[in-house]
Amino acid sequence: MSRTLRLLITGGGTGGHTYPALTTLSALQRRQVPHDVLWVGTASGLEARITAEHGIPFKAITTGKLRRRPNLKELGTNIADVFRIPVGVCQAIGHAARYLPDVVLSTGGYVAVPIGVAAKLIRRPLVMHEQTTVVGLANRILSRLATRIALSHESSLGYLPEPARKKAVVTGNPIRPELLQGNRAAAYDLFGLTFEVPLIYVTGGATGSKQINTLITEILPRLLPHAQVVHQCGPAWIDHMRAVEVPADLAERYHPVPYVGGELADLFAAADVVISRSGAGTVSELTAIGKPSVLIPLIPTGGDEQRKNAAYLASAGAARALLEPRPTADQLLAELMPLLADPGLRASMGQAAAKLGRVDAADALCDLLLEVAHGGAQAPSSGSFGGAGSR
Numbered sequence: 001m002s003r004t005l006r007l008l009i010t011g012g013g014t015g016g017h018t019y020p021a022l023t024t025l026s027a028l029q030r031r032q033v034p035h036d037v038l039w040v041g042t043a044s045g046l047e048a049r050i051t052a053e054h055g056i057p058f059k060a061i062t063t064g065k066l067r068r069r070p071n072l073k074e075l076g077t078n079i080a081d082v083f084r085i086p087v088g089v090c091q092a093i094g095h096a097a098r099y100l101p102d103v104v105l106s107t108g109g110y111v112a113v114p115i116g117v118a119a120k121l122i123r124r125p126l127v128m129h130e131q132t133t134v135v136g137l138a139n140r141i142l143s144r145l146a147t148r149i150a151l152s153h154e155s156s157l158g159y160l161p162e163p164a165r166k167k168a169v170v171t172g173n174p175i176r177p178e179l180l181q182g183n184r185a186a187a188y189d190l191f192g193l194t195f196e197v198p199l200i201y202v203t204g205g206a207t208g209s210k211q212i213n214t215l216i217t218e219i220l221p222r223l224l225p226h227a228q229v230v231h232q233c234g235p236a237w238i239d240h241m242r243a244v245e246v247p248a249d250l251a252e253r254y255h256p257v258p259y260v261g262g263e264l265a266d267l268f269a270a271a272d273v274v275i276s277r278s279g280a281g282t283v284s285e286l287t288a289i290g291k292p293s294v295l296i297p298l299i300p301t302g303g304d305e306q307r308k309n310a311a312y313l314a315s316a317g318a319a320r321a322l323l324e325p326r327p328t329a330d331q332l333l334a335e336l337m338p339l340l341a342d343p344g345l346r347a348s349m350g351q352a353a354a355k356l357g358r359v360d361a362a363d364a365l366c367d368l369l370l371e372v373a374h375g376g377a378q379a380p381s382s383g384s385f386g387g388a389g390s391r
Contacts, residue, residue, distance in 0.1 A: 005035040005373055008099055008124075010092075010115035011107030012047030016131055016280045020362075021107040022050060023174035024129075024369070027362035033370070038099050040092065042111050059095045063088040063111045085114070092118040103127060103373035105365075106146075108139055116142040125372045129365060131173045131280035133312050134303045135159035143167075147372050150365055152284060153356075155312060171365045172358020173284035180289060180359060182269030190263060191230055191255045198272035198340050200229045205277060206259060208234015212275065212296055213241060218329035219336075220246050220254060226340045228253040230267060232260045272346055273339050275332075278310035278321070284361070286319070290354030292346045293319045294335050296327060318353035 009025065011017040021039075028035060041047035043060040051058040062084050092114035096104070104119040104126045106112040112128075119126040128146040130139050133153045143149055143164035151157065152173035157165055193199060200223075204212040213233050223229065224246055233241045233256050241256035260267060268274075268289050276282050278295040286293050295313065297306035313319035320335040339346055358364065 006102045007037045008101035008104045009039045010112045012041040012045040013109035017109040018047045020174045023362045024365045027366045061088045061091040088114040120145045132305045134305045172361030174362035179265045182265035184270040187266035187270035200273050201271035202275045203232040208237045219333045224250040224253045231256045278306045283309045287353045287357030290350045292349035295321045299325045
């Protein structure tokens with residue numbers, strides 16, 4: 001006899017925490033598992049907008065940031081957060097107690113801590129998911145409360161407290177399934193590309209990166225004889241990048257765009273090399289599609305996670321990484337040129353990347369959620385989760 005799964009999701013603030021949860025929920029819907037869902041986050045986080053766009057029930061709570069190295073400039077905020085955190089915990093307990101989920105999925109961010117505490121207090125099972133190679137402070141706290149811990153990378157195990165490691169399993173980091181279905185020819189048609197030279201896709205994220213844009217500006221005259229470039233530079237940079245001087249006979253090989261949306265899957269399929277940051281979501285996408293890359297980590301980030309992500313891929317032969325805080329244009333070009341000249345090297349790097357990727361990560365996390373919900377002491381015994389129709 002099947003029954004409806006009650007799933008509470010928490011996590012957000014950024015896309016790196018929000019989209020894995022959304023992708024996992026989509027996988028649950030794709031399986032036609034009967035379910036209800038409630039997402040708890042902050043009113044100002046990305047999760048508030050994403051849940052509204054997808055019609056997902058949402059409750060906002062107050063929360064504060066746990067700063068490991070506070071400074072005098074943040075003194076006022078730190079004092080305010082001392083009061084926000086217990087308020088958020090009380091709100092989280094109220095939402096969780098009224099909803100009474102079968103299982104809670106936490107995908108990180110500081111908003112996840114109050115809900116994790118609430119799950120423990122009302123005795124609901126908690127599945128914690130970590131996207132990065134380095135386990136952040138919030139998730140190190142939650143790992144002690146979690147029923148099970150889902151990791152994106154095997155190397156993350158060493159960052160967990162010793163007692164939490166036996167609860168951990170590597171599921172990978174869920175990525176949007178449409179990214180695996182790109183059409184190379186469609187990208188070539190869209191941007192008017194040529195088959196004469198390899199294609200580099202450059203991205204600094206949706207808003208662009210001053211550092212990456214500046215490096216590309218400096219190397220373009222030397223790069224374009226050997227490659228063509230589609231460059232997502234960000235809306236604020238598009239006029240500047242369109243005005244960059246390049247050799248007239250090679251100008252058609254440079255394609256700056258303010259933003260890449262639905263065509264991303266096609267661009268990934270077409271690209272021979274990707275130049276990008278090394279956030280958790282980007283790393284998961286590059287490895288899932290098996291794409292060689294040159295990574296320029298954002299420094300600093302919490303726990304220096306981007307540099308550690310980049311070093312992890314580079315050590316596996318899946319990427320080249322510029323790990324210095326201020327890499328030069330010459331260093332970037334030196335990493336790119338061997339890749340552009342050697343298709344065999346690009347292929348081997350792509351294979352190494354694919355070995356690190358998990359295209360089934362969303363399904364693996366779904367399996368874990370259902371296992372915990374069905375097998376935990378808190379799960380009712382009147383039936384299993386399954387059958388057709390979701391809501």
